[in-house]
Amino acid sequence: MKPKRKRLIFVTVGVAILGVAVGLMLYAFQGNITFFMSPSDIAADKAKPTGTIRLGGLVEKGSIERGPGALVTFKVTDLSHDIRVVYKGILPDLFREGQGVVTEGKLAPDGVFHASTVLAKHDAKYMPPEVEAALKKSGHWGDADQKKYGAEAGVAMDGQGAKP
Amino acid sequence: MIDEIGHFALVLALLVALVQASVPLYGAARDNAPLTAVARPAAIAQFALVALAFLSLVHAFVVSDFSVSIVAENSHSDMPLLYKIAGVWGNHEGSMVLWVLILTFFGAGVALFGGNLPPTLQARVLAVQAMIGAGFLAYILYASDPFIRIVAPPDGNGLNPLLQDPGLASHPPCLYLGYVGFSMAFSFAIAALIEGKVDAAWARWVRPWTLLAWCALTIGITMGSWWAYYTLGWGGFWFWDPVENASFMPWLAGTALLHSALVVEKRDALKSWTILLAIVTFSLSLIGTFLVRSGVLTSVHAFAVDPRRGVFILGLLTIAIGGSLALYAARAPRLAPSGLFAPVSREGALVFNNLLLAACAATVITGTLYPLFVDALGETKISVGPPFFNLTFTPLMVPLLIAVPIGPMLTWKRADLLGAVQRLWAAGVAALLAVLAGWYIHSRGPVFAVLALGLAAWLVVGAAVELAERLKLFRAPLSESWHRALHLPRSNFATALAHAGLGITLAGVVSTAIWRVERIQTLHPGDVVDLAGYAVRFEGVVPHPGPNFEGQRATLVVTRDGLPVAVMQPEKKHFPVANQDTAETSIHTTGFADLYAALGDPDPRGGWVVRLYYSPLAPFIWFGGAMMFAGGLVSLTDRRFRIGAPARQRARAAVEPRPATAGD
DSSP states (O other), X not given: OOHHHHHHHHHHHHHHHHHHXXXXXXXXXXXXXXXEEOHHHHHHOSSOXXXXXXXXXXXXXXXXXXXXTTEEEEEEEOSSOEEEEEEESOOOTTOOTTSEEEEEEEEOTTSOEEEEEEEXXXXXXXXXXXHHHHHHHTTOTTTSOOOOOOTTGGGOTTTGGGOO | OHHHHHHHHHHHHHHHHHHHHXXXXXXXXXXXXXXXXXXHHHHHHHHHHHHHHHHHHHHHHHTTOTTBHHHHHHOOTTSOHHHHHHGGGSSHHHHHHHHHHHHHHHHHXXXXXXXXXXXXXXXXXXXXXXXXXXXXXXXXXXXXXXXOBOOXXXXXXOXXXXXXXXXXXXHHHHHHHHHHHHHHHHHHHHHHHHHTOOOHHHHHHHHHHHHHXXXXXXXXXXXXXXXXHHHHSSOOSOOOOHHHHHHHHHHXXXXXXXXXXXXXXXXXXXXXXXXXXXXXXXXXXXXXXXXXHHSTTTOGGGGGGSHHHHHHHHHHHIIIIIHHHHHHHHHGGGSOOOOOOOSSSHHXXXXXXXXXXXXXXXXXXXXXXXXXXXXXXXXXXXXXXXXXXXXXXXXXXXXXXXXXXXXXXXXXXXXXXXHHHXXXXXXHHHHHHHHHHHHXXXXXXXXXXXXXXXXXXXXXXXXXXXXXXXXXXXXXXXXXXXXXXXXXXXXXXXXXXXXXXXXXXXXXXHHHHHHOEEEEEEEOTTOEEEETTEEEEEEEXXXXXXXXXXXXXXXXXXXETTEEEEEEOOXXXXXXXXXXXXXXXXXXXXXXXXXXXXXEEEOTTSOEEEEEEEEETHHHHHHHHHHHHHHHHHHHTOHHHHXXXXXXXXXXXXXXXXXXXXXO
């Protein structure tokens, strides 16, 4: 086999693999990107989102109800609008009333959000950046008595602590 | 006082690094031996100074000197000594000092034990190493000074309770050893580009350092995933979280580098590609460090919290990555043309491995960085989660995994693919049996999962067959096989061990993901839950106080067919200082499956939410990781690293290269 032909084979295989990778990524980007929305975004959006979204805000004080079973319901608010969230399972250790939370799931037609995951991607003094942005947008930033939010609090150690 | 000495030592280290980065380069270019010789003492001095700074920081944490800002923020006088020390790297500033400490440690290693390197190559390697060091020391002094003093508060804020865990205390140093270890490959690559010479000897000098870094990164990732499994209470071990991806990207690239350096070493081919991989691997390490450390990940806007840091980081990355790639573009074409080989050959298989690993790394990079780009461009916030990676990463891994057992069976230069596959018939049969067994046991299981189990069997048995072929096991008399085993290079055992480990991990990942049984229930004392054939009886919860937390401990009695199996006691802890709760899971392992229990919240009627999992083959995930790590270590002890690289001139052949950490 001539060197030229060998090189052609390598280049072809390389390009093919690259092409497959790019194709897979483009395909995966179509259906697997999760958008973040605040309760106000959902209220403003006439066409209610049908796919999986992330809903973030503060856990409304006094809204947590437990049972039956491992079912938990609570309200997520950005202090302008709120949305009722239903979740089955154990809430993360950092889940608390009045604190920021991000939940992932689907909005049912009746306006109740069925969460499949509740993320507490922050430590006790930290506010998820999406929630911070949502509160700023709703004009209630500052009403939420958060002491500190910032770059580092969420990435303590090597950041492993910041996982769901 | 000690803190001021530490700070001063950092400043001195920066000055030494600047000298080390410039003078030896000039000396090597001008053939000026005295100037070239500056590199070695400078590297040792730089290490000593950074070590002094690090030790004074450790001292501040150990004596709880709360007048130092980061001690007050990350430590507490009540904490056990281990976590006080772990607190040193449990924050941004301290972790950067640890980073530079490891960097200079490697530099000092080359200075002390790289005696048989050509003097100009050694000087250039150390100069490049010092450039990285200078950049980071300047960053520490300018934008993240660990020794900033404050008016001492009565006590500190304490370390995040989630991080108060022995596994996690040692996890960051391991990861850093890996990240920073790749700097050696990078420095050697840049030095080779400056010299314009890459040959087998060069590859042999580079490989132990790359192997060491790869080992550290492998075990670091394994430990991190194990920690996530047993502390987070979700039973998951890998979340495709950007923080995890940050360590996974350099691992993928580093794995590719290990394999391509092999080709340079044995066949004097693929030089230019290997140099590029070395640059890319370290660049990914840098990006990984900064993604995690700068706060960019939580939000691009968090960058603005301390613009000095952000700008400095971007500047460093641009110079390091841009500069090295520019040098590569200018010099790589001048490298001597590579040795020739046919597409079907050991080299060809390694190229295939490299292409797929590079493509895998590219998908992980894209998935990790894409949300950042979108966020930086506009208002939309998106996240890219496991479905994306399952769809992109997994299909690319499949052909790679199929090829893993075949590669080592091929001969160098030109090989007989059919013959190699024929010799793997045992592995093929085993894979088929695994598929059938998986099908039989879990007939409801998805097809691809059963096939993936077959792939895992293919990897494990393939590795064994490869070894057996080399030993002529069962073909020659046992004494001959034994004789062969004694004389087989250890790197052959290392390959088999690491490749089998990959298969073991794959089996664990697949069966945990597909056949895990989950029960989330509110339990009252006396309730019994059926979990995959086990009966789990909930006995109740009692208070269980600890030194710096208040605990609640549940007792679960596990029986199977009436016979006692285990008593599990998951806990919930409340840390008053941090006002934070953590869950302590309880895991009973049989070696082939895990029973996993986590305690949730009480409900008003006296019940407790309990999360129970039965995870088949879960321990395999980490066992396989440990096997890959062990494979790397065995390879480090290979004869060719102990006895030494062939020096470029015959005259130097007598001297032994003793990489500081090769552990012979």
